[in-house]
Amino acid sequence: MCGIVGYIGKETNPQIGLEALKRLEYRGYDSAGMAVFNFEKKQIYCLKCVGRISNLEDKLSNSAIFGTPFIMHTRWATTGRVNEVNAHPHSDCKGNIWVVHNGIIENYQELKEELIKEGHRFVSETDTEVLSHLIEKYFKGNLEEAVRKALKEVKGTYALVIISREDPYKIVAASLSSPLLIGINGKEYLIASDPAAIVSYTKKIINLEDNEIATITPEKFFIFKEKVPQEIELEVEDIQKEGYSHFMLKEIMEQPRSLKHSQQGRILLEEGLAKLGGLEDVKDKLKEIKRLIIVACGTAYHAGLVGEYMLEEYAGIPVEVDFGSEFRYRKPILDENTALLAISQSGETADTIAALREAKRKGILTLGIVNVVGSTVSRETDAGVYNHAGPEIGVASTKAFTSQLEVLALLTLFLGRQREMSLVMGQRIAKEILKIPELVEKVLQTRSEVKKIAEKYKDAKNFLFIGRKYNYPIALEGALKLKEISYIHAEGYGAGEMKHGPLALIDKNFPTIAILTSDSVYKKTLSNAEEIKTREGPIIAIATEGNDEIKNITEDVIYIPKTLEMLTPILSVIPLQLFSYYMGVLKGYDVDKPRNLAKSVTVE
Numbered sequence: 001m002c003g004i005v006g007y008i009g010k011e012t013n014p015q016i017g018l019e020a021l022k023r024l025e026y027r028g029y030d031s032a033g034m035a036v037f038n039f040e041k042k043q044i045y046c047l048k049c050v051g052r053i054s055n056l057e058d059k060l061s062n063s064a065i066f067g068t069p070f071i072m073h074t075r076w077a078t079t080g081r082v083n084e085v086n087a088h089p090h091s092d093c094k095g096n097i098w099v100v101h102n103g104i105i106e107n108y109q110e111l112k113e114e115l116i117k118e119g120h121r122f123v124s125e126t127d128t129e130v131l132s133h134l135i136e137k138y139f140k141g142n143l144e145e146a147v148r149k150a151l152k153e154v155k156g157t158y159a160l161v162i163i164s165r166e167d168p169y170k171i172v173a174a175s176l177s178s179p180l181l182i183g184i185n186g187k188e189y190l191i192a193s194d195p196a197a198i199v200s201y202t203k204k205i206i207n208l209e210d211n212e213i214a215t216i217t218p219e220k221f222f223i224f225k226e227k228v229p230q231e232i233e234l235e236v237e238d239i240q241k242e243g244y245s246h247f248m249l250k251e252i253m254e255q256p257r258s259l260k261h262s263q264q265g266r267i268l269l270e271e272g273l274a275k276l277g278g279l280e281d282v283k284d285k286l287k288e289i290k291r292l293i294i295v296a297c298g299t300a301y302h303a304g305l306v307g308e309y310m311l312e313e314y315a316g317i318p319v320e321v322d323f324g325s326e327f328r329y330r331k332p333i334l335d336e337n338t339a340l341l342a343i344s345q346s347g348e349t350a351d352t353i354a355a356l357r358e359a360k361r362k363g364i365l366t367l368g369i370v371n372v373v374g375s376t377v378s379r380e381t382d383a384g385v386y387n388h389a390g391p392e393i394g395v396a397s398t399k400a401f402t403s404q405l406e407v408l409a410l411l412t413l414f415l416g417r418q419r420e421m422s423l424v425m426g427q428r429i430a431k432e433i434l435k436i437p438e439l440v441e442k443v444l445q446t447r448s449e450v451k452k453i454a455e456k457y458k459d460a461k462n463f464l465f466i467g468r469k470y471n472y473p474i475a476l477e478g479a480l481k482l483k484e485i486s487y488i489h490a491e492g493y494g495a496g497e498m499k500h501g502p503l504a505l506i507d508k509n510f511p512t513i514a515i516l517t518s519d520s521v522y523k524k525t526l527s528n529a530e531e532i533k534t535r536e537g538p539i540i541a542i543a544t545e546g547n548d549e550i551k552n553i554t555e556d557v558i559y560i561p562k563t564l565e566m567l568t569p570i571l572s573v574i575p576l577q578l579f580s581y582y583m584g585v586l587k588g589y590d591v592d593k594p595r596n597l598a599k600s601v602t603v604e
C-alpha cells in the first residue's frame with residue numbers, strides 16, 4: 001500500500017526517482033507527489049498530482065525543479081480523500097520539514113488536536129500530516145533528533161522518509177512494521193519501500209528494522225546498529241513486462257516457470273518425500289502437531305481453503321482456515337499441539353500479520369508460506385517455506401496463488417509422510433507435482449479459446465462460479481478475479497449449495513462457470529450443472545480432456561489435462577485467470593491496477 005522513494009547523491013534531476021517510483025505504482029496509484037531541496041535557492045519545492053505518476057512526470061517536465069535530496073510518494077488513500085492536498089509529501093507550518101509515509105498513525109486525532117492547540121496549522125485530512133508538525137515541534141536544528149523525539153509519541157505503523165530545509169544535506173528514514181530499505185551505490189543512496197524500486201540501480205541494500213532511524217548524507221549513513229549489506233535476489237527482467245501488454249498476462253503466462261521454481265530441489269521422488277529446508281529446524285515439533293490453523297487474506301485465503309482439503313485428506317491433520325481479519329478478533333482455542341500457518345504473497349498484509357502476532361502471543365508454533373523474501377511474515381514466523389515465484393506486480397494475484405497451491409501440496413507430502421502416508425502414495429504425489437509445470441503449459445494453450453468466450457459474454461452483468469471439494473475454493477477465486485479485474489458482479493459457490501438459494505438467480509442472462517473436472521465429485525457437480533441448464537442458464541465448463549458428454553449441457557468447454565485430484569486446482573484456476581483478464585481488457589480497464597485496490601494491504 002503506497003510507495004516511497006528518497007534519493008541523496010550527486011544526481012539533481014528528480015526524474016531518476018520517478019523511474020524508481022513507477023516501479024511501485026502497483027502499490028498505490030490514487031495520487032503522487034515529491035519534495036526537492038534546491039541548494040541554490042535553499043528552498044524545498046513540492047509537486048503533487050491526483051492520479052498516476054505520469055501526471056507528476058508531466059508537472060516535473062513543465063517546471064524547472066531540480067536538486068538533492070528529494071523524496072517521493074505514490075498513494076493509496078486510507079485517511080483522507082483522494083486529492084492533491086492529501087497527497088504526500090506533507091509539510092510543517094513553514095514548509096521546512098517534508099515527510100512521506102506508508103502505514104497508519106493510529107493516535108493522529110489526539111496528536112492533531114494537541115498540535116492545533118499549540119498553534120500548528122493543518123491543511124490536509126491525513127494522519128501523516130501530524131508527523132511533519134510533530135517533528136517541527138521538536139526541531140532544534142538537528143532533524144534526526146527531532147524525528148526521534150516525535151516518534152516516541154506516535155502509535156501505529158510507519159515507513160518514513162523526511163527532509164528539512166534547515167538541516168538540508170540529509171535524509172532521515174524510520175520504520176516500524178512497514179518495510180523500508182536503503183540502496184547503496186557508492187556515495188549515492190536510494191531509499192525505497194520495496195526492492196523493486198531499487199534493483200535497476202543497485203543490488204546492495206540495507207533493510208531498516210523496526211524502531212530504527214537512519215540518517216543518510218552523501219558521505220555516509222548512520223543507523224543505530226551497524227549492519228552488513230545483503231544481496232537482493234531480484235533481476236531487472238523480473239519486474240519488466242517482457243513484451244506482454246500487462247503484468248497480469250505476463251504473470252499468468254509465466255506460471256510454468258514460477259511453478260518450476262517453487263518445486264525446484266524440493267522433491268525426493270524415490271523416497272516419496274518433500275524436502276523443505278525452512279521447516280528442518282521445527283520438524284520434530286511438526287510431528288506432534290494435531291491441528292493446523294491457516295490464516296490469510298484475499299487470494300491467499302483461497303489457497304488456504306484448498307490446503308485444508310489436501311492436508312486433511314492426505315496428511316490426516318484437522319485444519320481450520322480463517323481470514324486474518326477475523327482470526328485476530330476471535331478467541332481461538334489453542335494448545336501446544338496446534339500450529340498456525342500464515343499464507344501471504346507479500347508477507348506484509350496487516351491482518352495476516354496481526355493474526356500471526358496473536359498466535360505468537362499465545363505461544364504456539366507459527367509457520368509461513370511467503371513469496372517476498374525478508375518480509376515481515378517471513379521474519380516473524382518460527383519457520384516456513386518461500387514460494388520463489390518471483391516478484392508479482394499485477395495487483396490481482398495469479399502466479400503467487402498457483403505457487404501457494406504447489407507449496408501446500410509439498411507441505412502435505414512433508415507432513416503426510418511424517419504420519420500415515422505410505423511410500424507409494426508419497427511417490428505418486430511427488431511424481432504428479434513434478435509434472436505440474438508441463439501441464440500448466442498445456443492449459444495456457446487454451447488462451448485464445450478463453451479470449452473468444454470472454455468476447456461472447458462481455459456484456460453479462462453477473463456471473464456465478466461453482467465447484468466442489470478441491471474446486472470449491474477455485475470457484476471463489478474465479479469470482480474474486482472477475483470482480484477485481486472487470487468490476488462484474490460475480491459469486492463463487494459450492495455447487496451443492498446452489499439449490500439453497502442462488503438457483504433463484506438463474507435465467508438465460510445469468511451465466512455460470514462450472515468446474516466439472518473428472519474427479520471424485522464429478523457426478524454430483526454434473527447434476528448441479530443440470531439443474532442450472534434446466535432453468536436455461538448458460539454454462540461454461542472447465543472439464544477434463546476426453547469428457548465429451550459435457551458438451552450436451554454446456555455452451556462452452558475449456559479442457560484441462562488430467563492430474564491427481566488434489567492438484568486439479570492449479571490447472572482449473574488458469575482459464576479463470578485468463579477469463580477475468582480478457583474481460584477486464586475488453587472493458588478497457590487497467591487490469592494491472594484495478595480501481596480502489598492495492599497490491600499489499602498494510603492497513604487493517
Ligand code: G6P
Pocket residue numbers: 297298299300343344345346347348349352395396397597598599600601
Ligand atoms: C490484496 C491483493 C490480493 C491479495 C491480498 C492478500 O488484496 O490485491 O491480490 O490476495 O491482498 O495479499 P498477500 O500479500 O497477503 O497474499
